[in-house]
Amino acid sequence: MQTNKPNGCANESRRSFFKKSTAIAALAAMPPLLAKAGENDEKLAEYFEKVPLQLEINGKPYSLTVEPRVTLLDLLREQLGLTGTKKGCDHGQCGCCTVHVDGQRINSCLSLAVMNHGKKVTTIEGIANGDNLHPMQTAFMKHDGFQCGYCTPGQIMSAICCIREGHAGTPEEIREYMSGNICRCGAYPNIIDAITEVKKGGQPL
């Protein structure tokens, strides 16, 4: 088992195998179709045109080109390999894909990447300070704020903003303002304990 890879991805080989095999299958199927469409319909080619996109992710500037239909979530995961941000429902109902854009929590699955031009994005990969975990990460570990862990990146990103926004005053308020993050394992009581502890700690987030 590979661990502690710089990009935090333990299944690098499996993931890249899938990527390559999908790409080969797509190549085999696409050229005749595309070539014909390109000859016949200039407009179709226009639709596939990628647009330039500059943004900052976890403090690093990126200069990219994307299709307009690519969501911020898919850009992070599929093009940039930042797979810490999870795809749950892909419809803004579960909160797994929560990231910060210009300091505000949003659902990256419902945000077109191209509409984030010039903005600063922070993902779960960007909140630790080197080897020092973010206080919210430490608190989630201490309080067992998860079981399977799939919703955890979204929970943590959302929890940081819940405190920043001033909505972590009581357990009831935390429940209300964290309701956009679903945990099907049901770790809610421990998540609330983790957030409450970080809130009481008073560290700048």
Add this chain to the structure above:
Amino acid sequence: MINFEYTKASSTKTAIDASLKNNNAKFIAGGTNLVDLMKKGITAPQRLIDITALPLKNINSDAKGITIGALVANSAAAENETVKTKYPLLAMALNAGASAQLRNMATVGGNIMQRTRCSYFYDITMPCNKRNPGTGCGAAEGYNRMHAVFGASDKCIAVHPSDMCVALAALNATVNISSSKGDKKILFTDFHRLPGDTPELDNNLQAGELITAIHIPANNFNKAYYLKIRDRLSYAFALVSVAVALEVKNGIIKDVSLAMGGVAHKPWRLTAVEKFLIGKTASQQVFKDAAAMAMDGATTYEHNTYKIKLGKAAVLEALTKAVV
């Protein structure tokens, strides 16, 4: 998602001009509803016009009322001090909608334009006159637990999903609109449509028209409450909701506005109940009598008969909580 052309408008005029050049173009701001609809294949615009750079992000208030720019985020509107202190009904309704993440993305203008969450509208394998006119209404004979009890037609029994809009209907808001012909205002209660024979039309906004702001006139309401009843405590659409604003002086109801959500194709004002309440004492007995008549004229379907009892109880509770 089917790909599309993307353009970013630099001014209201260029946005409107761009929309007139392509009759399958849509404006996009928060995108929380539109991107979802595009992923599901319910809508497939050929061009998206990004309006997020337009100067429509201000909240201005004076003695006449408050004007909230179309691009103000739902969360920003809900946290605005003037909204919280002078128009608390709007803040309560905004906070009852969606989740913190979605409220950060969703704009006030987009909230008004959001489409129904009817499960038959959302399932492209099902008949739906709103999505695909002439195919029939799946909900009328189907699982219609979430559906309308007021103002529906045999073509469509969907409900409007917004909480914010219920408060705006109660607060006598207007929608400010720009087009190539100039600016105009539509009374909020005239903005959304009943389904009738054209359920594909949610509202009266015409091609090439862009919502620039909402305006709420100043009022003398000193009591307000937004009650939302849903299947879970947070982050779910309303089964029934009630927005109430009252002006109570020396125990007498001088003025009242009452609107319901989750019961019709548009926010539903209870004008007969309002008339009944004005001039009466703000007492439990009066509120009970008002609640008893709240659902008069309702038509139910197989799975939503519960909305009659729930609607009356919700009106009573909202009035009671407003005056506490």
